[in-house]
Amino acid sequence: MRHDSPRWPALLFFAAFAAIGNAGAQQSRTAALDRIVDEVQARYRLPGFAVGVVENGEVVYRRTEGELIAGSGRKIGADSLFKIASNSKSMTTAALARLVDAGKLRWDDPVTKYLPDFRMHDDWVTRQMQVRDLLIHNSGLRAGAGDLMLWPEPNTFTRADILHGLRYLKPVHSFRSRYDYDNLLYIVAGEVAAKVGGAPYEDVLKREVFAPLGLSRCQIGAWDRDGVGDVAQPHARRDGRYLPVRQDEARIAASTMDPAGGVRCSLNDMTTWLRAWLTPDRRGADGKPWLSREQREALWRAQMPMNVSPRQRDWANTHFAAYGYGWRLTDADGAFKVSHTGTLMGMYSLVTLLPDRRSGFVVLINGDAGDARSVFDQMLTRQFTAAQPERDRERGVAWYADALAAEAQAPGAGRAPDTPRSKDATPAELRPRLGVYRDPWFGEVSVCARGQSVRFASRKSPLLTGTIVRVGPRLRVDWDAEEVDTPAWIDFAASDQAATFVMSKVDPDADFSYDFEDLAFARVGDCG
Template structure:
């Protein structure tokens, strides 16, 4: 299904009176991507020279529901939330309530990093630019899978136990936890909970009427897109992490917990690309400049160099910056189980695009984003959807073929029931993740986490190794379990079976000590 709408935005009049129609080039791109990847639903919007010129919605908010995606459908924007969190801080800087160079401990006295010197010298701006020394995705198991029982206070406390992977301000590694800390700093400086600040500083003044953060009623809100995952047949199905009627607040909101509609995301983009005279005071020219300064260099992949001729790639305050075909871009993506998104701005052209997909769609996002981007940077020279998609498929096949045969054989060995060995069973504790229990349950040996209830599974023996086979489908990365030592010195560590799996499954950052026996059954 497609929807073309001519409406008047009320976001301080930013797009008032603008109408748009179908564009064959954009239609062809969207059609080809949807057909190639069988997407459950997608919403796409384009701004050209400060005006919305195209919108397109396809599919259903929930497969089989008959409820179409519209420009008012609410999607999880995942890490596109980071720019909004950074903007809350920028607003507070404009108001004189904090400064970018303030120490974090000024606002959060209990804040700790693993190194006391880093604790003392961590500044508010350091929270936003991914150069803290934390390992990539370090501590993300306190955020995902959801729902879990970790609070923001738990996250602030747990940071002190996560060992750094490199020196402070010495390199780039993407993290989420420090954005949660940034939300707590904003709350302390702004005198209100993070969710209240986002409503007050972002949604209300920019009239983002469909955006949501924190608790809300799904049915009263209406038109809420649900996440989808790929089934064994390669087709999408509704995920098991669909929303309850009462959507609860989540600790991860400052890093990736905001939801918005296509109309609201276009209004958000317009505020950055072509702010009206009424909008300009929302954020000072100085703070707008600070948000988009390239601060932490990021690695430029071979594909990015080949496709886009990129020379500079860097992170700012909640945004990524890069040159593409000689043009400057400001962007971010969002990734959650069953929800993918991208926002791409070309400031010099006052143009850009945004799209949101309610399905696990890594390759689809890459291909859709690249083909849309080339409409602005190289309209006569870019490849087709099929060419980009075929190249990604070839890369994946090559990577699979290059996997170590011994590793493949080890994973493929038939698992057997793990013995109830007293040196392995018991209660175990990691200083930031908390308590887990490795205990018999009937004829199974199970792994159960206290604070992350979806992390429960059966421990099996595969050759000479032990593995956790998770009970929940959304736990898609199995984990190896290794036991070392004896007596009070017993240790348990985890590692991804697929070492190239998503970094948010940061099993490698866990280090459990045995603290007691299994509870009596």
């Protein structure tokens, strides 16, 4: 032993030197991340947000700013709950993968094996639709088809209504021929999970995902706002500032759309979620592997090709894009990137994983903030993938924010028409058209007189209530609720034809979940 003893001081010296070096590197990384966050906040003045970064499988950065409700003085922290919106989809597919691991389900099982009443518009598609098809946006339906059964909330549509309504939604493309984002089939996937898992979807998700991973603050289904506490509220930008919208009631009800976008989690939960994916041998609370390597690979296997946008090519040198099971798959400066976004009115989220680097990040925002989210994504991804130093030096937060602003203002960027001054349509001019109408999947609406105006009102979606106005030769519905920010054209059939009408978005580039284009109403009765 004596001949080894002189090495110990040297070893201790090098260990101390390495620790100092690691601490310095971490301080440098933290400072760089702080600069990004500070610059994004200076540009966009978000009401509140939370950012977490995982590097080499460990959480190396957490940052929270702002308030749960603007002006309340109640600060956002690492345990504050945010709606993660469509990032819920990867949790739904994880629950299904756990059921596959348990031998209770196969990805290529026909949906009708578990839900015999499931029907698509085409009988052949009904027979061919597999569980995997519910998850990859290849149904042939228009993007957002039938989403008016989910949003705006609150409404009284049930999952049974969705299962029944799908048969009336006509495809606009061939089955499995192209990608078009879909929410309704994730509701069906949740019902498959419930059937196979022997419990309501919400209970299956808690059992298969929340509990084994220790996502102790995540919420799904019905819960008590104040009992859980520390809940961020959504905000919309109005007249240059963020104002609260659609604030939660004291009792938060289970939502029909939970499997597609109903989960709420904290920053601490979401960094735990990231680590579960960046640690291939992650074990659950029972000490057993949480998910097999086979199913991890299945979830991140390219299933449906997606278009690569010019922005992706320019910003990240992206060459491929595809959808897996609840995840978007791309390359960014040569690195494999697994990600998803979540968008609900007043709530934006982003999850990005770089599996080969065992790194990733999450961004949660309680405001309408699409551009801020895009800048966060690019700047944080670059912390791990930057491959062109000269380009990356000149492109900072301001560069990307300016590029997005210029893109939005470019000629032809928006297709919303300039509509002349409107005036309320009168009961006299629409008298032959007044009545109760029905669409086979959306249900009944009334087009009836109220004083000297004509009002449109949905029976099952109360926020879709508004006044019919005349804009030149056309009729438009202007919704009462501020949260419903997409007016719709209403086009009645010619006077010598049956009393029917169709609808469409005034701005064709508005959120596709305002799926007015798939509605076809026929008159079924008189105004009461």
